[in-house]
Amino acid sequence: MELTVRQEQIIDIVKSNGPITGEQIAERLNLTRATLRPDLAILTMAGFLDARPRVGYFYTGKTGSQLLTEKVKKITVQQYQSIPVVVNESSSVYDAIVTMFLEDVGTLFVVDQNSSLMGVLSRKDLLRASIGSQKIETMPVNIIMTRMPNITMCQKDDLIIDVANKLIDKQIDALPVVREFDKGSGLEVIGRLTKTNITKVLVDLANDDLI
Amino acid sequence: MELTVRQEQIIDIVKSNGPITGEQIAERLNLTRATLRPDLAILTMAGFLDARPRVGYFYTGKTGSQLLTEKVKKITVQQYQSIPVVVNESSSVYDAIVTMFLEDVGTLFVVDQNSSLMGVLSRKDLLRASIGSQKIETMPVNIIMTRMPNITMCQKDDLIIDVANKLIDKQIDALPVVREFDKGSGLEVIGRLTKTNITKVLVDLANDDLI
Structure with a gap:
């Protein structure tokens, strides 16, 4: 006004x-x-x-x-998050690439045998590995993944706008949405928050369609 | 209110x-x-x-x-576009991957000898090629690129929100910003509009910082 x-x-x-x-x-x-x-x-x-x-x-x-913009600042991760796709830490790089194509996602999360988050794999990580000299069929993903404590994460009640800032600051495409289990010793991956989700927020905002 | x-x-x-x-x-x-x-x-x-x-x-x-959202609907592509990175159509897939890492972008635009847009290469295209059976050192990018007329494009005066919709509809990460030359027979690539740019719009909106 x-x-x-x-x-x-x-x-x-x-x-x-x-x-x-x-x-x-x-x-x-x-x-x-x-x-x-x-x-x-x-x-x-x-x-x-x-x-x-x-x-x-x-x-x-x-x-x-x-x-006007206070509205934007009330949107939380859980309103827009996508389903996460995970691979086991012993999977090969080749299998991870196949999973990425089958599931049509740009980021995979790597978990251990307790389903706790261990790492993150981007298309860029997999592309780098695939032009390297090592055979991707036998190389395990935990050699090339981004690992704890360098993983940028979020929780379902976090604000979308804070996640948007993290995505830009860290120059990454997606974050895992996590929840602690076993008294904080494990991190369950319950979602995936991507730049596509953020783009969807803007589209909904312009369509006057916010959840 | x-x-x-x-x-x-x-x-x-x-x-x-x-x-x-x-x-x-x-x-x-x-x-x-x-x-x-x-x-x-x-x-x-x-x-x-x-x-x-x-x-x-x-x-x-x-x-x-x-x-509230009329504000969002006034933002144009040129306010947020990034610099485009192009490769020649005769470049090898290997060279394209190296360019992608050197320039740190997720999408390359392929041009002919007149610098006119011929195709688009995503990380996904390059990753697919890199696990294929052909040698990426000798395979030219024009074998694997998305080519005209299947390229989704935009112009500098287009609305960001229309581009955001295209990115979601077509499930792509970036669009070339183009300008016609030679009476419409050529398309010069003058920019790159990505989901990162769109994420930046949302961040600026929340920070009350719109251009």
Whole structure:
């Protein structure tokens, strides 16, 4: 929404002097309290100002687009996560590549015999291995995987936007969504959060279709 | 913003009866025009209603989140595109893989001797070729690339959100941003639009940082 000049003035006054009563704001603008009532109602409803009885108006510190984007900041991983695809740590690189094609995913998670997360394999890891000198049919994936503690992970209640930041910072395509088991000694892989999921968030946002 | 019960009632009345004057809305709600003034001001400012002098209020057809997401629908490809990485159509698959690692990209664009777009190579294409039986050192990329007319492309003025939809529909990671030359007989690759770029849009949106 676009604010009027008067509404911007009110925000400035409250920002510097809050908490301040409606009467006091009106005085500073040489207007009556009644004239200001619609503006104060708008600014309060839109979230720019907040009001407490017997205290007055104060500034919430939020700009217009901050309010718009709060919506984005409420979306959690579990609303958008995909099903994870795992391979055992003793699998060969060749088998991992075949699994990647069969399941049509860009990232595989490597687990031990207790189904606990041990590593992550990207297409890039597998491509690098496949042009190397070693035979991929006999090379186990745990030689080439990214392993703990270098795995970037998330949990189902994490915010999508925090995961989006991690994906960009770490320049990776996907994260495992994990849950601790055996009192924290194991990490079960319960999901996969990819840049495709993030792209879907933006599409839903534009379609006014957020879950 | 959250609407009050009365504001929702006003929207319903205007939706069914608009254009309608403030007096008439007040009458239907058994309230005075003065009481309604702040609500009408809020609804008009926020974009739910529009008002024309001597005609009255009418419904804009926009819901709250539609208004929020209009912002997203204005972002164009050129605001977020990355630099494209191209290889010649006579390059070997091996050279393409090396280029992909050196440039650290997930998608390469294949061009002819006039620098016109001929094909697209994904990590998946290169991985498939690398586990095949043919030698990648002598296999030219034009054997394995996705070629015209099957290339999904975009132009710099296209909307990011349309590209996001294409990336999801076609299940691809990146699109070339192209510009016609030689009266449309050639396509110059001027950019690359990836799921990473789209993820960046969401991050900027949440950080209140849109270009």
